[in-house]
Amino acid sequence: MSDLLNIQNLEISFQSNNKNLKTVENFSINLNEKESLGIVGESGSGKTLSMLALTRLLPKQASVSSGSIIFQNRNLDELDNKNFYKEISGKKISMIFQEPMTALNPVHTIGKQLLETYLYHNNVSVEKGIERALEILDAVKLPKYKQRMDQYPHQLSGGQRQRVMIALALINNPSLLIADEPTTALDVTVQKEIIQLISDLRETIGMALIFISHDLGVVSQISDNVVVMKNGEIVEKGKTLKVLEKPNHPYTQGLLDCLFKLEDEQKKNQIKDTPIIKVKEISKSYKLPAKIFKKPEIIYAVKKVSFDVKFGETIAIVGESGSGKSTVAKIINGLINKDEGKVEIKGQNIEDIEISDRAKIIQPVFQDPYSTLNPIHTIGYIVSRPLTINENKSESEVKEEVIKILRLVGLSEEYYNRFPNQLSGGQRQRVAIARAIILKPQILICDEPTSALDVTIQSQILDLLNDLKTKLNITIILISHDISVVKYFSDRIIVMYNGEIIEMGNTNNVINIPKDKYTKRLMSSVFSLKKNDIKFT
Amino acid sequence: MIFKTFIKRLFPRSFDDEIYNLTPKDLIIRKSSNHGGFKFGLSLLLIIFLFAIFGPIIFDVSPYEQDLTKRLLPPVWKEGGSWEYIFGTDGNGRDYFARILYGTRISLTIGFGAACVGMIIGVTLGVCAGYFGGWVDQIVSYLLTCQLALPGLLLAMTIVFLIGPSITVVIFVIGATHWAFFLVVSRSATQKIKNLDYVTSARAIGASKFQIIMRDIIPNTFSQIIVIFTLEVGIAILNEASLSFLGVGIQPPTPSWGLLIAEGKEAIFFQPWLIILPGIALFTLVVSINMMGDGLRDITDPNSKVSEE
Numbered sequence: 001m002s003d004l005l006n007i008q009n010l011e012i013s014f015q016s017n018n019k020n021l022k023t024v025e026n027f028s029i030n031l032n033e034k035e036s037l038g039i040v041g042e043s044g045s046g047k048t049l050s051m052l053a054l055t056r057l058l059p060k061q062a063s064v065s066s067g068s069i070i071f072q073n074r075n076l077d078e079l080d081n082k083n084f085y086k087e088i089s090g091k092k093i094s095m096i097f098q099e100p101m102t103a104l105n106p107v108h109t110i111g112k113q114l115l116e117t118y119l120y121h122n123n124v125s126v127e128k129g130i131e132r133a134l135e136i137l138d139a140v141k142l143p144k145y146k147q148r149m150d151q152y153p154h155q156l157s158g159g160q161r162q163r164v165m166i167a168l169a170l171i172n173n174p175s176l177l178i179a180d181e182p183t184t185a186l187d188v189t190v191q192k193e194i195i196q197l198i199s200d201l202r203e204t205i206g207m208a209l210i211f212i213s214h215d216l217g218v219v220s221q222i223s224d225n226v227v228v229m230k231n232g233e234i235v236e237k238g239k240t241l242k243v244l245e246k247p248n249h250p251y252t253q254g255l256l257d258c259l260f261k262l263e264d265e266q267k268k269n270q271i272k273d274t275p276i277i278k279v280k281e282i283s284k285s286y287k288l289p290a291k292i293f294k295k296p297e298i299i300y301a302v303k304k305v306s307f308d309v310k311f312g313e314t315i316a317i318v319g320e321s322g323s324g325k326s327t328v329a330k331i332i333n334g335l336i337n338k339d340e341g342k343v344e345i346k347g348q349n350i351e352d353i354e355i356s357d358r359a360k361i362i363q364p365v366f367q368d369p370y371s372t373l374n375p376i377h378t379i380g381y382i383v384s385r386p387l388t389i390n391e392n393k394s395e396s397e398v399k400e401e402v403i404k405i406l407r408l409v410g411l412s413e414e415y416y417n418r419f420p421n422q423l424s425g426g427q428r429q430r431v432a433i434a435r436a437i438i439l440k441p442q443i444l445i446c447d448e449p450t451s452a453l454d455v456t457i458q459s460q461i462l463d464l465l466n467d468l469k470t471k472l473n474i475t476i477i478l479i480s481h482d483i484s485v486v487k488y489f490s491d492r493i494i495v496m497y498n499g500e501i502i503e504m505g506n507t508n509n510v511i512n513i514p515k516d517k518y519t520k521r522l523m524s525s526v527f528s529l530k531k532n533d534i535k536f537t
Numbered sequence: 538m539i540f541k542t543f544i545k546r547l548f549p550r551s552f553d554d555e556i557y558n559l560t561p562k563d564l565i566i567r568k569s570s571n572h573g574g575f576k577f578g579l580s581l582l583l584i585i586f587l588f589a590i591f592g593p594i595i596f597d598v599s600p601y602e603q604d605l606t607k608r609l610l611p612p613v614w615k616e617g618g619s620w621e622y623i624f625g626t627d628g629n630g631r632d633y634f635a636r637i638l639y640g641t642r643i644s645l646t647i648g649f650g651a652a653c654v655g656m657i658i659g660v661t662l663g664v665c666a667g668y669f670g671g672w673v674d675q676i677v678s679y680l681l682t683c684q685l686a687l688p689g690l691l692l693a694m695t696i697v698f699l700i701g702p703s704i705t706v707v708i709f710v711i712g713a714t715h716w717a718f719f720l721v722v723s724r725s726a727t728q729k730i731k732n733l734d735y736v737t738s739a740r741a742i743g744a745s746k747f748q749i750i751m752r753d754i755i756p757n758t759f760s761q762i763i764v765i766f767t768l769e770v771g772i773a774i775l776n777e778a779s780l781s782f783l784g785v786g787i788q789p790p791t792p793s794w795g796l797l798i799a800e801g802k803e804a805i806f807f808q809p810w811l812i813i814l815p816g817i818a819l820f821t822l823v824v825s826i827n828m829m830g831d832g833l834r835d836i837t838d839p840n841s842k843v844s845e846e
Contacts, residue, residue, distance in 0.1 A: 335737060356743045364737070366734040367734075372738065377752075385742060432738070
């Protein structure tokens with residue numbers, strides 16, 4: 001096999017304040033024809049940037065300062081931009097992006113966008129173009145593909161749009177496809193189908209693939225070779241199985257540990273038999289704005305949901321986006337009013353509990369570390385606020401307690417006077433947890449507490465939550481779409497779909513012997529990387 | 538350069554090398570010391586303020602004392618001018634420099650006062666409309682439509698005419714007809730902020746609506762409101778000038794810049810400095826305030842790229 005792509009010592013620097021900040025250094029990869037390469041790394045590691053340099057899509061401030069890119073025995077540096085876009089980009093090298101919702105132009109039909117790409121690079125008639133477009137839409141397995149040509153992007157679901165994106169990328173039969181986290185924004189069940197599709201198409205078309213992801217599990221499924229990046233440098237590369245089996249660099253080792261740790265057994269809380277929360281047939285619906293001569297449409301976010309949570313138990317609610325899991329959590333927390341049903345906390349109706357008492361029983365932790373803290377207040381103020389609102393304590397007592405709690409979540413005293421924008425995502429999430437536990441609540445509602453964080457940080461936060469759970473004997477309601485996190489963390493699982501509970505049971509039972517059709521699909525779509533798998537091969 | 542060394546000495550922390558270690562306040566200080574337009578506008582405004590406060594004390598000449606034998610003397614750089622009356626005299630033989638100096642006080646008071654009144658009305662309504670939504674929002678939006686539909690100057694004229702002119706009345710009338718910007722900006726900012734997680738968590742820890750509005754929402758809309766504020770100061774000063782020019786604003790013999798221009802209009806062909814001098818003063822003030830406002834917008838916008846060194 002001959003070399004398809006050879007990148008030597010690529011260096012990308014950012015121009016900022018008359019200083020050159022090197023973001024990618026010494027980036028060298030070698031790709032054979034039909035080979036698939038995975039690039040793994042956390043956000044900011046330069047994995048996307050190095051590929052943008054290859055397709056000349058770098059942001060304005062960034063520039064390639066040294067290094068050579070040789071593609072099909074041609075030095076790409078010698079091509080000027082016009083020829084590059086005509087001959088290479090979109091024809092020989094195509095790219096798929098992360099966000100299918102914004103990657104397609106909403107004012108043009110699918111057919112028009114496909115045709116535009118094809119006709120720009122190929123000197124053929126429109127009829128031929130339409131023929132080719134239909135062919136490729138069939139190849140990406142878009143259901144009812146013949147009608148899709150005249151449809152607009154908003155008429156398709158996220159997964160379907162990503163299929164159209166893939167069709168757009170493949171319409172010119174490229175030799176190299178670059179997929180930049182193509183599945184991260186999709187629901188897990190769709191994720192697996194898309195990865196399967198990319199992998200199949202690679203074989204039928206016979207192209208090379210560079211797959212960028214933060215998820216080692218996904219990359220291990222699809223790529224022959226893998227490159228691990230950290231802080232703009234390649235720390236490890238080699239055959240995927242070899243790297244997974246015997247990682248040389250401590251960072252790779254750490255990544256793997258984070259994944260494998262999720263398999264270990266957990267210390268469990270003492271679970272009492274009496275329920276702390278009783279949810280009985282709650283419903284919540286939203287009315288869509290009425291149209292003339294039509295009844296207003298009603299959409300159920302939550303439909304007759306009932307379950308119990310016992311003292312000390314950790315219960316996980318899983319489901320795809322829009323399944324109503326967050327709405328249930330907010331209703332239990334008293335942040336949204338329900339339409340029907342009953343929520344009892346420690347035998348009391350949620351509406352009858354005073355707000356200040358409720359705050360001492362139940363507290364939320366949210367997903368986005370960037371919007372969870374008010375940017376204008378100091379960490380000390382943010383964490384002390386629940387105390388100053390609900391309890392009468394002197395200033396020095398409050399400060400003492402805040403520092404104690406900050407230590408408990410793994411932050412030192414010096415964070416007291418800092419502002420949120422000086423903290424990293426993981427640290428912010430620790431502050432958010434500190435704020436939630438300072439009133440010593442018995443129930444914590446964690447709404448995807450780790451899904452916005454990098455893998456290594458994610459496992460630290462999970463460790464912290466686990467630690468607190470046993471230390472303070474807290475009941476936790478965990479909302480997540482990540483099955484491996486749920487498996488690691490929870491005693492029981494509730495599966496929700498379209499606002500209804502479709503399955504409920506012990507974690508191991510639901511994961512290993514799912515009963516419902518949707519649950520089966522959900523569980524089989526997880527790309528888990530297990531210790532045993534690797535030793536086996 | 539002088540500005541920067543001065544600021545550096547005042548806030549040494551904000552010039553540490555590590556940018557990400559700065560507090561939001563430090564970052565604003567650093568950005569502002571690098572923004573040319575902001576520095577120019579602020580310096581000019583400070584000078585005008587100093588003039589307004591200390592000018593009449595140092596230059597101890599009454600702006601009301603008439604000397605009819607010395608009517609319409611030209612300023613010092615014109616033929617026939619003298620150092621005794623630097624800007625000459627007006628039609629009643631009053632010292633024109635003293636009148637402009639005193640007029641600075643009046644114009645600044647009215648500009649900032651009216652903008653404050655407008656801000657209080659607009660932000661209160663806007664935050665309520667944004668936070669509570671529903672019928673509150675509908676009523677406020679209706680008020681806004683009314684305000685936008687009515688010709689402001691005509692309304693102000695009518696009210697001043699009915700109540701009778703004085704500085705306080707002029708301030709309140711101008712303020713009461715200039716809150717639309719404040720309302721629109723604070724309403725949309727509130728709508729955005731109230732759905733953020735930190736507001737939800739404030740509700741979860743039991744903070745009252747009043748606490749949430751005062752502690753979480755208003756401080757975060759502040760950077761946008763301060764920009765509108767500086768724009769409105771400029772608009773209010775010009776508005777006062779129009780009212781005075783039409784005869785329903787500040788009443789003679791009190792010197793306001795608008796009034797000076799109105800009084801000078803009869804002499805526009807023969808003694809043009811009577812209009813040009815207060816005109817220049819008005820122009821300088823409004824330009825300095827607007828430059829400062831533009832600068833503030835750049836500085837407080839977290840996405841702006843003001844160079845840090």
